[in-house]
Amino acid sequence: MIAFIIRRLLASIPTLLAVLTLVFLLVRVVPGDPAIAILGDRATPETLAALRAELGLDRWIGAQYFDFLGHAILGDLGTSMVTHRPVWTEIAEALPHTIVLTLAAMAIGCLIGIPAGVWAALNRNGPVDVLTRLLSLLGLSFPVFVSGIFLLIVFALQLHLFPVIGNPRPGDWIDGLHKLVLPAVTLGVVMAAYVVRVTRSSMLQVLGEDYIRTARAKGVPRRAIIWRHGLSNALIPVVTVVGLYVGILIGNSVLTEIVFNRPGLGKVIVSALTKRDYTMLQGMMVIYCFLIVVVNLITDISYGFIDPRVKQ
Amino acid sequence: MTDVALSEPRSSWRVMAGRLLSDPVTLAGVILCAIVLAGALLAPWLAPRDPLEQNIIDRLAGPGSEYLLGTDQFGRDVLSRLLWGARISLLVSFLSIASAVVVGGAIGMVSGYIGGRFDLVTMQVMDVLLSFPSLILGMIMVALLGSSVTNLIIAISLTAIAPFARIARAPVLVIKERAFIEAGRALGFSHLRILLVHVLPNIVTDLLVMGTLWMATAVRTEASLSFIGLGVKPPTPTWGGMMRDGFENILDSAWLCIWPGLAILVLVLGLNLVGDGLCDVTDPKANAQ
Numbered sequence: 374m375i376a377f378i379i380r381r382l383l384a385s386i387p388t389l390l391a392v393l394t395l396v397f398l399l400v401r402v403v404p405g406d407p408a409i410a411i412l413g414d415r416a417t418p419e420t421l422a423a424l425r426a427e428l429g430l431d432r433w434i435g436a437q438y439f440d441f442l443g444h445a446i447l448g449d450l451g452t453s454m455v456t457h458r459p460v461w462t463e464i465a466e467a468l469p470h471t472i473v474l475t476l477a478a479m480a481i482g483c484l485i486g487i488p489a490g491v492w493a494a495l496n497r498n499g500p501v502d503v504l505t506r507l508l509s510l511l512g513l514s515f516p517v518f519v520s521g522i523f524l525l526i527v528f529a530l531q532l533h534l535f536p537v538i539g540n541p542r543p544g545d546w547i548d549g550l551h552k553l554v555l556p557a558v559t560l561g562v563v564m565a566a567y568v569v570r571v572t573r574s575s576m577l578q579v580l581g582e583d584y585i586r587t588a589r590a591k592g593v594p595r596r597a598i599i600w601r602h603g604l605s606n607a608l609i610p611v612v613t614v615v616g617l618y619v620g621i622l623i624g625n626s627v628l629t630e631i632v633f634n635r636p637g638l639g640k641v642i643v644s645a646l647t648k649r650d651y652t653m654l655q656g657m658m659v660i661y662c663f664l665i666v667v668v669n670l671i672t673d674i675s676y677g678f679i680d681p682r683v684k685q
Numbered sequence: 686m687t688d689v690a691l692s693e694p695r696s697s698w699r700v701m702a703g704r705l706l707s708d709p710v711t712l713a714g715v716i717l718c719a720i721v722l723a724g725a726l727l728a729p730w731l732a733p734r735d736p737l738e739q740n741i742i743d744r745l746a747g748p749g750s751e752y753l754l755g756t757d758q759f760g761r762d763v764l765s766r767l768l769w770g771a772r773i774s775l776l777v778s779f780l781s782i783a784s785a786v787v788v789g790g791a792i793g794m795v796s797g798y799i800g801g802r803f804d805l806v807t808m809q810v811m812d813v814l815l816s817f818p819s820l821i822l823g824m825i826m827v828a829l830l831g832s833s834v835t836n837l838i839i840a841i842s843l844t845a846i847a848p849f850a851r852i853a854r855a856p857v858l859v860i861k862e863r864a865f866i867e868a869g870r871a872l873g874f875s876h877l878r879i880l881l882v883h884v885l886p887n888i889v890t891d892l893l894v895m896g897t898l899w900m901a902t903a904v905r906t907e908a909s910l911s912f913i914g915l916g917v918k919p920p921t922p923t924w925g926g927m928m929r930d931g932f933e934n935i936l937d938s939a940w941l942c943i944w945p946g947l948a949i950l951v952l953v954l955g956l957n958l959v960g961d962g963l964c965d966v967t968d969p970k971a972n973a974q
Contacts, residue, residue, distance in 0.1 A: 391813045400829065507710070510961065514954035516905040518912050518925075519946040522932060526939045537936075624818030628909055632932070642821065643913060646828040654825055658817070665816050 450656035460656035471637040481561025490572025512566025521559040521632035575607040616672030714958025725771035732765035766922035778903035781841035789849025797857030819844035898960035
């Protein structure tokens with residue numbers, strides 16, 4: 374297993390290097406002078422030149438690239454052009470909030486999605502199946518900021534069950550949990566819609582296999598056939614989708630954090646975008662991609678636990 | 686003669702459309718999309734007022750006989766803004782996905798056809814693009830390029846190029862080994878002709894099906910970017926922008942969020958239903974059952 378993890382870690386190095394290169398190019402290839410974008414059209418040539426020198430934009434692009442790469446590999450993402458604090462510090466303060474929200478949403482997505490998908494597969498073409506298909510399509514059709522606002526209107530403004538603002542009081546974990554419910558449900562429901570569809574189709578495929586028929590013929594209880602023989606074999610595509618969905622979840626968490634006014638990476642990136650904080654944006658892109666690479670790694674490792682054949 | 690034999694028979698499109706419309710769920714999707722399309726096309730005639738006309742006296746008026754869906758914080762008619770906003774949603778999502786299909790499809794086709802190292806490097810670049818969360822990539826691109834309809838289309842299409850390159854490449858790897866492609870080469874056809882006349886017709890269905898599903902994603906992305914404040918600049922009405930304005934007045938005028946939210950939902954659901962139906966119709970496994 375350790376050899377497998379090391380092999381996978383080594384394989385992700387070229388991807389990370391490519392990501393860093395793309396991040397560097399994206400910020401620089403785009404037309405327009407970042408110095409003008411930051412200072413505005415009315416800035417004097419002297420101030421523009423000073424800012425270009427401060428950002429290192431006056432140097433040869435190759436030198437800028439290797440400088441950026443070297444610092445990024447050492448974990449130094451630079452200093453924010455607006456707050457003048459290290460980018461990493463700003464991100465580290467916000468990251469735990471986003472991770473908690475993402476994990477809670479993943480839990481909700483899987484806890485609703487997997488049983489509902491199994492249920493739909495067992496009742497193929499029946500009313501439960503049709504209802505699940507329609508509900509999952511409805512879930513997929515909601516942009517998270519729309520479902521978030523709708524939930525806010527119903528559960529916070531009309532029923533007063535949850536607070537309108539989701540910024541938790543530090544140290545008070547009950548308050549934190551209470552304020553996490555609506556944002557996590559907002560994100561989790563959309564994820565459940567994805568998980569339902571994959572679990573259903575994967576289960577249908579597995580339930581048609583010969584070994585399931587053999588198990589039935591041997592008189593294995595229905596419950597054991599569904600959960601032990603069926604679901605455990607149908608889980609690989611589900612795990613793949615959950616892993617892939619984390620990318621969407623991280624993107625969507627930005628909108629959820631704005632709607633519920635929660636701290637997190639979403640607020641940091643929106644503030645960086647509106648203030649044209651290029652170093653912050655660069656750092657955020659690196660962190661987002663790093664998170665996705667880590668999630669892909671975890672997904673690959675989890676295959677080994679679900680299906681022992683993968684390890685070989 | 687070869688050209689006719691190598692591409693799918695034209696009648697299969699009619700058969701597909703017939704099968705598509707016979708499924709009630711897909712038909713519901715077609716109707717939902719048609720409603721939004723009709724609203725967008727007929728906006729100048731259907732909209733009761735000018736979407737930009739401000740009536741400060743009537744600001745935040747609730748839905749009623751004078752303003753069917755109410756007014757916003759500037760006293761602008763919500764129904765008229767909704768109808769005109771449909772144009773932006775449809776225009777941006779259609780053009781961004783159309784360009785992603787063309788660019789991504791071309792990259793995937795050429796990459797798969799040439800193969801070897803070129804294919805390896807191209808797909809590596811596509812995988813890196815795929816590893817960015819698409820909404821974040823869209824946000825950053827719009828922020829760097831500046832917000833305008835054209836830049837919005839570029840940013841959204843960039844987020845969708847990689848998936849289309851992957852979708853186009855996979856079947857090309859199989860098709861290029863088939864006898865009819867070899868026959869084309871033996872007859873001295875140019876690579877461009879082989880790609881456009883003999884390979885493209887075989888992957889165009891896959892691209893169109895995925896295009897429909899991705900158009901739903903593009904509508905969501907456009908609305909999300911407008912909601913963040915990175916979409917088409919105000920006062921042009923957009924559904925995401927209307928939700929953003931409504932969100933600021935959510936405590937006393939929640940309907941300002943509800944109408945554009947429902948409009949987005951109707952269009953995305955319609956596109957998803959049609960895309961789902963198209964997937965079923967074009968999937969040989971589903972057809973066999």
